[in-house]
Amino acid sequence: MADENSIAVLPAPAAHPMANPGYGKRTVPAEPGAAFRPVDFSHLPAREAYIAAYVHRLPEGAAMDVKSLAKALPLYGQQAVRSALNFLSRAGHLHRVRGLAASGDGGTRWVFRTFWSGTARDSAWWAGFLGGDVAVEAAAPVEVAPASEPEPAPTTPDTHRATAYRTLARLGRVEPRLALSDADCHALTELVVPWLERGAGPVSLMKALTAGLPDAVHAPRGFVARRLRDKLPPVPTPELMTPDAPEPRLLGRLMPECTECGVPGRPAAFVGGLCQGCRTVAPGRSTQGVVYRASAFAALAREAVLAARDRRQPVDCRRDTALQP
Numbered sequence: 001m002a003d004e005n006s007i008a009v010l011p012a013p014a015a016h017p018m019a020n021p022g023y024g025k026r027t028v029p030a031e032p033g034a035a036f037r038p039v040d041f042s043h044l045p046a047r048e049a050y051i052a053a054y055v056h057r058l059p060e061g062a063a064m065d066v067k068s069l070a071k072a073l074p075l076y077g078q079q080a081v082r083s084a085l086n087f088l089s090r091a092g093h094l095h096r097v098r099g100l101a102a103s104g105d106g107g108t109r110w111v112f113r114t115f116w117s118g119t120a121r122d123s124a125w126w127a128g129f130l131g132g133d134v135a136v137e138a139a140a141p142v143e144v145a146p147a148s149e150p151e152p153a154p155t156t157p158d159t160h161r162a163t164a165y166r167t168l169a170r171l172g173r174v175e176p177r178l179a180l181s182d183a184d185c186h187a188l189t190e191l192v193v194p195w196l197e198r199g200a201g202p203v204s205l206m207k208a209l210t211a212g213l214p215d216a217v218h219a220p221r222g223f224v225a226r227r228l229r230d231k232l233p234p235v236p237t238p239e240l241m242t243p244d245a246p247e248p249r250l251l252g253r254l255m256p257e258c259t260e261c262g263v264p265g266r267p268a269a270f271v272g273g274l275c276q277g278c279r280t281v282a283p284g285r286s287t288q289g290v291v292y293r294a295s296a297f298a299a300l301a302r303e304a305v306l307a308a309r310d311r312r313q314p315v316d317c318r319r320d321t322a323l324q325p
Contacts (some may be wrong), residue, residue: 016072018207019063022101022111022248027060028129030173039118039176044091044268047076051084052093059210060174061203064114089273091261092120097130098264101248104135111248113308123271123313130256130267164192168204171224175210177217184221198233 039056041049054073055064063069066085070078088094095115103109116128157307165185172179180188195205208231209224217223255264259273269275 016066017063018059018061018203019065021061021203023063025058025064025114026063026113026115027054027174028115028121030176043120044088047080048084048087048091050075051081052088053086055094057175057210057213059203059207060170061207083120086259086273092126092272093117095126095270095273096259097254098257099254100251102251103248108251109248111250113254117142123273126256126273127267127270130254132253148180160193160196161189163196163202164189165172167192167205168224171206171209174212177213178209178220178224180220180224184224188221188224188228191225194232195228198235200233217317225264277308288302 039053041052043311044052051069051073055069058064066082068076069085070081072074076084085094089096093116096112098110098112100108101111106240121129168180168185168188169182192205200208209227248253256267256270257264257276258270258278260278261275263275264279265275271279
């Protein structure tokens with residue numbers, strides 16, 4: 001069982017770095033009523049429970065690479081954090097994925113994300129979720145890019161209010177201590193609109209609302225209203241007003257990675273976060289060999305070629321190692 005004292009002294013996630021657009025933490029849809037139940041990691045070993053509690057408090061889009069997490073967590077180094085994340089993946093709390101996305105110059109690039117669940121999920125649930133099975137959740141995990149780029153919609157007050165409501169409605173899923181009712185979201189919408197008019201986007205807004213929370217929030221609506229008023233950014237000059245960078249447009253489904261060797265594949269191919277090769281490897285034997293690396297490269301190359309064929313343009317299948325998390 002986790003040491004309650006160690007959980008109580010978790011560092012505040014306010015200073016944790018955010019990942020580049022398209023990368024970082026993604027919280028899976030919560031179970032019904034989860035926002036009203038305390039999250040409990042006591043079934044995990046002490047180290048894993050400590051790191052799980054910290055990751056759970058991070059906002060959407062937070063950096064999930066081992067180096068960033070180890071720098072934020074004073075008790076553990078990079079190797080310990082890596083081992084803990086692998087354990088949490090096998091336990092059903094997280095799954096690493098990658099996807100091919102359109103880059104701004106008309107080419108393609110790989111983006112990496114880590115889906116997080118405060119509740120441990122079994123392999124069948126993860127396979128259905130990552131495969132876009134609407135029977136598992138009401139919404140698919142990613143949106144497949146349309147055949148042609150739609151015309152941008154004009155920014156209007158109604159658009160801002162719709163974005164504000166959606167952001168507030170997602171707040172309780174990102175941070176259960178700030179769960180809001182439908183009436184709360186409607187009442188707070190007008191306080192969010194000025195943020196959007198001043199160039200803030202949903203990511204920066206969510207970070208401002210969830211950073212450095214107290215242990216308990218007894219009145220979420222009042223707390224959020226106070227933060228929206230107190231932290232409202234100044235009116236920027238026209239030349240400095242740049243909204244948050246948009247999420248890269250995915251060209252297909254996200255591909256889960258094996259927790260042990262990093263080989264990508266179909267969602268149904270993984271059990272406990274492990275591919276078939278890592279599930280059958282002899283104890284103590286390394287799975288980071290040439291065969292697995294070759295398999296990973298082949299899977300990435302196939303995905304890139306298929307996306308390029310759909311777009312009717314050539315693509316360089318060589319992996320950019322600088323994009324690794």
